[in-house]
Amino acid sequence: MDKYCKAIELDKVLMRLARHCSCEDSRALALAIEPARDIRDVRELMRRTVDANTLTNRYSTPSIGGVTNCSAALKRAAVGARLSPRELLDVARVLRAIETIERWRSQLEGDPTSLEFLLDCVVALPSLQRAISTAIVTEDEIADAASPALGDIRRKIRSAGAKAREVLDRLVRSATYQKYLQENIITQRDGRFVVPVRQEYRNEIKGLVHDTSGSGATVFIEPMGVVEANNEIRILQGQEQAEIDRILRELSAQVGACADSIGGSYEAIVELDLYFAKSRLADEMRATEPAISETGAAELKRARHPLLPADRVVPIDLRLGGDFDTLVVTGPNTGGKTVAIKTLGLLSAMAQCGLMLPAADGSTVPVFEKLLVDIGDEQSIEQSLSTFSAHMTNIIRILDEADGRSLVLLDELGAGTDPVEGAALAVAIIERLRAQGAKVVATTHYAEIKMYALNTPGVENASCEFDVATLRPTYRLLIGVPGRSNAFAICERLGLPAGVIEAARAHVSGENLRFEEVVSQLEQTRQELERARVQAESQRAGAQRERDEADALRRAMEQEREREIERARVQARGIVEQAGMQAQKLLDELDELRRQKDSAGFAERAAQAKSAFKANMRRLHDLADPVTRKNIEQYTPERPLKRGDTVRLVSLGREGTVLSAPDGQGFVQVQAGIIKTKVHQSELRLVDTKDRHVTVGGAGVSTRGVSSKASRDVKTEVDLRGMTTDEALMELDRFIDASVLSNVPTVTIIHGKGTGALRAAVQQRLKKHRSVKSFRLGTFGEGESGVTVAELK
DSSP, X not given: OOHHHHXXXXXXXXXXXHTTOSSHHHHHHHHTOOOOOSHHHHHHHHHHHHHHHHHHHHHOOOOOXXXXXXXXXXXXXXXXXXXXHHHHHHHHHHHHHHHHHHHHHHTOOSSOOTTHHHHHHOOOOHHHHHHHHHHEEETTEEOGGGOHHHHXXXXXXXXXXXXXXXXXXXXXXXXXXXXXXXXXXXXXXXXXXEEEEEGGGTTTSOEEEEEEXXXXXXXXXXXXXXXXXXXXXXXXXXXXXXXXXXXXXXXHHHHHHTHHHHHHHHHHHHHHHHHHHHHHHHHHHTOBOOEEESSSOEEEEEEOOTTSOTTTOOOEEEEESSSXXXXXXXXXXXXXXXXXXXXXXXXXXXHHTTOOBSSOTTOEEEOOSEEEEXXXXXXXXXXXXXXXXXXXXXXXXXXXXXXXXXXXXXXXXXXXXOHHHHHHHHHHHHHHHHHTTOEEEEEEOOHHHHHHHHHSTTEEEEEEEEETTTTEEEEEEEETOOOOOOHHHHHHHHTOOHHHHHHHHHHSOHHHHXXXXXXXXXXXXXXXXXXXXXXXXXXXXXXXXXXXXXXHHHXXXXXXXHHHHHHHHHHHHHHHHHHHHHHHHHHHHHHHHHHHOOOHHHHXXXXXXXXXXXXXXXXXXHHHOTTTOOOOOOOOOSSOOOTTOEEEETTTTEEEEEOSOOOTTSEEEEEETTEEEEEEGGGEEXXXXXXXXXXXXXXXXXXXXXXXXXXXXXXXXXXOTTSOHHHHHHHHHHHHHHHHHTTOOEEEEEOOSTTSHHHHHHHHHHHHOTTEEEEEEOOTTTTGGGEEEXXXX
């Protein structure tokens, strides 16, 4: 990497990229990346990174960790060499990584991506991978299942070893030989089973001596009884090694036959890993895809320096190459000037490396053939160069190399020498670079360069904002506004005596003072406009939010209104349909009765009843529709309605008895003859029963002598439906007693049809009741078997 890229710290970004790679070869590729110079190459590199990021977000990243470069082993296998178990295991890991990429690719959907050419190079060899993994357990162990012959040989070795150990076990447990042994154990020397015998008894155990202990007190003897078994084991071990060699050669030959395919697939997955690492770095930086400009114009929106902490970096907006080709950045020290120009250079280089940028959508970067940078203190003791001399040496080299496709970044241009000469030199350098067609961004403190930028077309001022009240930079880059060094204000806030500051101001020329005042006024006006803009934007956002909330509330109210209307319609239709079914049932019963009776008079009465029912049905239809119900005149009862009150139903024109107190919506249940209905209390009129007369046999009997409570509670019928048998009988007794006190001759008891259990209990009680003269079931029009009519004594 050239020193210019290192000056903007591209090498640190590539090191960060390398940490996201999964293998050593892809890390090496990451560290060796250089910015592309051709716009087509840059666009292709960017497209591959963006496609890798899209695939990663949709299908996750395939894992290829743990692979190592096995190119040397592949070359040896290709020429017929036998590979070691370690080398074969490395090949197997590569084959597993290739299979992982193949499986990952199989789930991809949609159009081909720019990574398709790399995915096409990845060819899986599952049979070879399984053969190696099955045969080799570790680099020191070959599996018994590697071949049938190897498994058979190892079984024979274990069998021979078991025979030898059996013989030696009998020897070490024998009371005869135990006194000759140093320890009652069986061990091995040179792969043969032996026992440790004391030196003085070496002649007591016949066999071959294989070793002696370091002290000489113990000799290791192979008893003659196990020599044959040990010989067999040695022969089998030779056969085992020969079979292992054969297996390794066979596997090596298979690898050699596929060496080119494996090598090509490995190179492809290494490059794929690099693009997936770029994708992971983009996610870490919250990066976006920039547009690659052909006009040489750069525009970065909310760009962030990738090496600064994400929670502390301040985004900047920066443009170059459109209305102006040179940008002069001014402002106080530590205000962010160097970071700003480094951000432009670094993000341009990153884009040319195919990396997505930590900037907002809509950012644009051009492709520069040369990136020329003079940043930092390059004082050289060895070359006896001062800071100024080092900078000038570097700038001379830049002037020699700059052309129309160059980006030149100059930090503190003209510093380190006499201010007047330095400013003049800086202006001359900028003019020379502009004449050569280069894009230039320079930082400076010199007022002369600010004036040059103000008066020269194609050159623009920019400043790094500084809050004098807090003596802190905001790190915002403001294009079009020259900056101030704010040296006097900073010194004043730090406590430098006022006399010293005033004396310093006296030494500043009048022209410079006027210029600084103009800049100060411009900055003050800009800040006021910025505050007004922020306030207006906040108010606009608040108004928009309130309008959206009002629209949402209006839509919700309209939807609720529609739901309520629809709910009322559905409820009304249900009421009407239910009433219609009941009415039709009654009409069918009338028709049935008419067919059964031959009497003309009965038929006429049935027709009249049918006509009356139809009229009542029309009134019921109007009553049941909660949407179109007719308005009833306002009426307020003298007291709240309660259970047992006699009321008149306005819509039906008949009287009834209140069966329940009004509910939360004002509806009460009313019994009118055999009809039980639920109506609103506004459609009821309370009937005063104080002056009512009960007709007995055609004679009027006054009820004034009855107590007020009995008069109010007297009824000619009682409804026992829905009660248990015990409750019904208690209510029946109370009802008959009240009717007797009121001199009511005939009462109606409503018990319903149902299973007939309640009817039977009621009639059983009526048989035994002392106040009941007789009773019968109801006739047509009275409720038939659902009611019992009783005559009282």
